[in-house]
Amino acid sequence: MKRKASAVKVEATDSSSESDVPLAKKIKKPATPSKKAVAKSPATKTAIKKETANSKATPAKKAKVNKEVAKAEAAQEEGEGDVDEQEYKWWLEQNMDNSVKWKTLSHNGVFFPPEYEPHGVPxxxxxxxxxxxxxxxxxxxxxxxxxxxxxxxxxxxxxxxxxxxxxxxxxxxxxxxxxxxxxxxxxxxxxxxxxxxxxxxxxxKQERDKLKAEKQLIKDRYGVAILDGRKENVGNYNIEPPALFRGRGEHPRTGCLKRRIRPEDVTINIGKEAEVPAPPPGHQWKSVIHDNTVAWLATWKETVNDNTKYVLFAANSSLKGQSDLRKFEKARNLRGCVDKIRRDYMADLKDKVMATRQRATALYLIDKLALRAGNEKGEDEADTVGCCSLRFEHVSLEQPNTLVLDFPGKDSVRYYNAVPVDEQVFKNIRIFKRPPKAVGDPLFDRLNTTQLNKHLNQLMPGLSAKVFRTFNASHTLQEQLKEKTDPNSSVAEKVQAYNRANRAVAELCNHQRAVGKAHDTQMEKLREKVRAQQYQRQRYAQQLADIDPKLKKKRPELFKPEEELTEAWCLDHEQELSRKEREKVEAKFAKDNADRAEKKEALLKKSDLKDRLADIVAKDKLLAKGKLPTIKQFPPMRPGLATPERLIAAMDKITERIKVTQLQMEDKDENKTIALGTSKLNYNDPRITVAWAKANDVPLEKLFAKTLRDKFKWAMDVDADWEF
Structure with missing residues (x-):
């Protein structure tokens, strides 16, 4: 008898912890966007304070919410700023209506690339x-x-x-x-x-500045839209210029001509009351619509694959942020029912109905290996594969229970994994591969992505195979951070622990990449940096020994020879240091004369420059003879400042810098075939990173670039004890 899909009711997370309450449900605020507008309404302020008082928030959190209201009141009373300029914390709203994206919307359309200018070269x-x-x-x-x-x-x-x-x-x-x-x-x-x-x-510099200014003018015009009275950044406001299509992986249409997109191809979406942006002279828009249930500003179809393209709000916009928050909250909600779902599909592995057995096996692979669901591809698309579209040749079996997966994944990146699986899964795959199935035949011939996602949606509203991938990625990051973080380690070591945890996620999601062409060069630069630091430490040690020779016996660890530093390397390094120092002195001399000329003062003479370069010239003469500078002639620390305490402190700082650089080298080498950015951008709940950084006193900028910090502003308010 066919097993019916059992709907799982998603229970509220542990009510004893405020950290489990989604940010969007912590506080009730009106839909109007600005703090200034909030402050105008006494009824609203009362409602906010009442909601806070009745919530399960701790006193500290209540104070934080009241502080937000107080700031809005102060802005109203003091008349600070305009509505456009105040930060809109949409994540503090109680209910974000996903069906209506905006009430008012105005923008300046899209920027078309310039027309082709002939060069006449035959x-x-x-x-x-x-x-x-x-x-x-x-x-x-x-x-x-x-x-x-x-x-x-x-x-x-x-x-x-x-x-x-x-x-x-x-x-x-x-x-x-x-x-x-x-x-x-x-x-x-x-x-x-x-x-x-x-x-x-x-x-x-003037020409570069002019080009930069021209680009900024374009960005100022097309890169901003007014959404419900607020300025919001627009992401891809440029229409793609014509070119030859390249595609990813082995795309069958690579090399095809992408023709120029004209205004007649573009549909504009804008508010009814807003002024419709004018198309370029002599042209007209394909159509103008006023659909507030979608978040795009313009759309057209590109000419190679007939794919629909959209102009969307930027990654740091409120609409994109709301979409991200809903995505991660949906994945977070899965933890409340994932155990029940897993019990069900494990039972379905033995179901008598083959379609149910295939669905359970596919779901097992998606859950355990974070495989993409996979859609069927047409003849004009790259042959990439996901779980549901696996073919006979993509899976092989090795006794006793190892499954070997080898197929072209997204962007034609090879997915290869030999992994032990449940005994019943192993048996099922063997059954699915029985003759007359052969190379080219689908492994799951009674399953497709639509059927799988329909089944998952019955188990939890909004659940799809992609949600499993997000859930498992975020869960893996959090567990790996717990395992790899030493609270007593340095910031650099904690950053390395974070990168290793993130790499585990990237490996789970198969975010592979080819080793970059510049990898070896970058590694050599880091090695050179370490040698330079070791050389500097060695010079300080020599000066220390000159000042206090007895320290050699008392503190022998300070005088260990730097094994990687050959005499030839030291000579080359000193010559490079001398060259840079000369450039620095000459640049300073030129700047001083420029300042004097501006003030109409007497210019410095060549003899002044000669005096400034005297020590460098003396050192260059010594180096030209193949001799390294002595400590007495050229001490690294000025004699008037050099004391044993200062020199030892300087050596300790250099030792710490060396350690940091060596950790960077380890990270770079370990990550040379793994792309860490994709998991940070799309799969890891950013609140995990923010909470971990707060708990471990790690500056967030060491983990998230500015673009990510802007994109995930909504995640910055979580506390150090927040958990996914």
């Missing part, structure tokens, strides 16, 4: 230069700029480009016969753009 075909009309030259230029990339070795890319290139030629220059890509030489066009790149690199 294509060489069969040894002869060919003049191209602008439309054809434009497409040839896209290809030419990619000559020195790996795409030139991709037959699919070359085939697709040449097909679309010929179509453009037939449309705009029909008398031109180009029927063989191997006879096309794009080198002249490549050289033209190479010269432009070099020219751009050598631009003056």
């Amino acid at each position: 294509l060489v075909y069969n040894g002869k230069p060919v003049k191209l009309v602008p439309a054809v030259e434009e497409v040839a230029s896209y290809f030419a700029q990619m000559l020195q990339t790996d795409y030139m070795n991709n037959p699919t890319f070359l085939k697709n480009f040449f097909r679309d290139f010929q179509a453009v030629i037939r449309e705009h220059q029909p008398n031109l016969l180009i029927d063989d890509l191997s006879k096309c030489n794009f080198q002249r066009i490549f050289d033209h753009f190479d010269r432009l790149r070099e020219r751009k690199k050598s631009m003056s």
